[in-house]
Amino acid sequence: MKMTLTEAMKLIKELDREKDDLIAFEDRNCYCSFKENETKVPTGYDYGATRKRVDEIDAEVLKIRFALARANTAIALEGFDMTVAEGLVWIAQLQEKRRQLETLAGAIQLTRRITPNGILEYTERLYDVGAAKVQAAETVRTIHALQVAIDRANLLNFIEI
Numbered sequence: 001m002k003m004t005l006t007e008a009m010k011l012i013k014e015l016d017r018e019k020d021d022l023i024a025f026e027d028r029n030c031y032c033s034f035k036e037n038e039t040k041v042p043t044g045y046d047y048g049a050t051r052k053r054v055d056e057i058d059a060e061v062l063k064i065r066f067a068l069a070r071a072n073t074a075i076a077l078e079g080f081d082m083t084v085a086e087g088l089v090w091i092a093q094l095q096e097k098r099r100q101l102e103t104l105a106g107a108i109q110l111t112r113r114i115t116p117n118g119i120l121e122y123t124e125r126l127y128d129v130g131a132a133k134v135q136a137a138e139t140v141r142t143i144h145a146l147q148v149a150i151d152r153a154n155l156l157n158f159i160e161i
Contacts (some may be wrong), residue, residue, distance in 0.1 A: 001161045005071060005084075005154040008064050008161065015064075019057045026050050067159045075157050077149040084153050087146055094143045101136035105129060 003011070029043035072085040080087060109129045112122045 002158050003161060005068060005075075005157055005159060006151075008068055008159060009154070012061055012064055015057050015061050019054055022050055022054055022057075064161055067161055071157065071159045075153050077146070077153055079149050080146065084150060087150050091143060091146050091150070094139055094146070098136060098139045098143060101132055101139055105133040105136045107132075 026045060029045035030047070032040050032043055034040050069085070072088065073083055075084045076082070077084060077087045082090065104125075104127065107125055107129055110122060110124045112120060115121050
């Protein structure tokens with residue numbers, strides 16, 4: 001079966017949802033309570049069938065994830081000198097960098113306060129707050145461009161499952 005990377009990721013989500021539903025049904029119905037001299041009320045639960053389907057789902061997800069991982073290491077990102085796999089790692093690094101730069105950019109370059117004993121105290125940032133704002137904005141633009149390139153690769157490239 002041939003599908004885009006995006007379709008494969010959606011299929012994984014559907015399979016994961018089906019597995020979660022099966023396990024939730026199992027958790028609710030794998031037992032029954034009854035009183036002495038009463039007939040057990042069947043719950044519709046079948047241990048063997050449930051375990052078999054969960055194993056089938058796991059095998060299918062494994063196969064799809066492996067195909068995605070293999071493709072991600074081979075597909076180049078348009079506009080970037082890297083593969084999808086490298087782009088995914090880099091985007092995580094850029095997100096962390098963005099958070100730190102936005103914290104630095106949110107500061108005031110020079111502040112002052114009066115201490116409890118009446119002395120004027122200054123606090124000065126040892127970096128250029130304006131430069132941090134510019135670098136934070138550049139990082140956000142790079143993240144957006146990289147995400148678009150990853151999305152495009154996921155929509156335009158096919159894998160065989």
